[in-house]
Amino acid sequence: RAAAMMPVGDDLGFLTRAELVQRYAAKSGRSVTNIAFYHALGLFRLTVIIAQIYIRYVRGQTQDQRFAAMGQMIPLMARAARDVCGA
Numbered sequence: 716r717a718a719a720m721m722p723v724g725d726d727l728g729f730l731t732r733a734e735l736v737q738r739y740a741a742k743s744g745r746s747v748t749n750i751a752f753y754h755a756l757g758l759f760r761l762t763v764i765i766a767q768i769y770i771r772y773v774r775g776q777t778q779d780q781r782f783a784a785m786g787q788m789i790p791l792m793a794r795a796a797r798d799v800c801g802a
Contacts, residue, residue, distance in 0.1 A: 751799055758796035
């Protein structure tokens with residue numbers, strides 16, 4: 716996925732998403748029935764943060780050139796969040 720910024724996978728020693736959720740449920744004792752909601756919420760929140768940083772860059776309120784590419788990330792992140800929702 717284009718929205719994935721960090722390498723993940725069991726070949727790198729990281730837990731899979733399913734393993735992470737399972738471990739969280741086991742350690743916390745909490746239900747993970749609605750975990751997709753929280754995953755989508757997290758992605759939407761990150762999308763808003765990226766959009767806020769990008770608009771500050773566009774308006775000249777920050778000069779960091781790394782923010783120039785964030786405009787391209789906004790629709791990708793929003794699409795990833797929507798996909799998690801199954802929409």
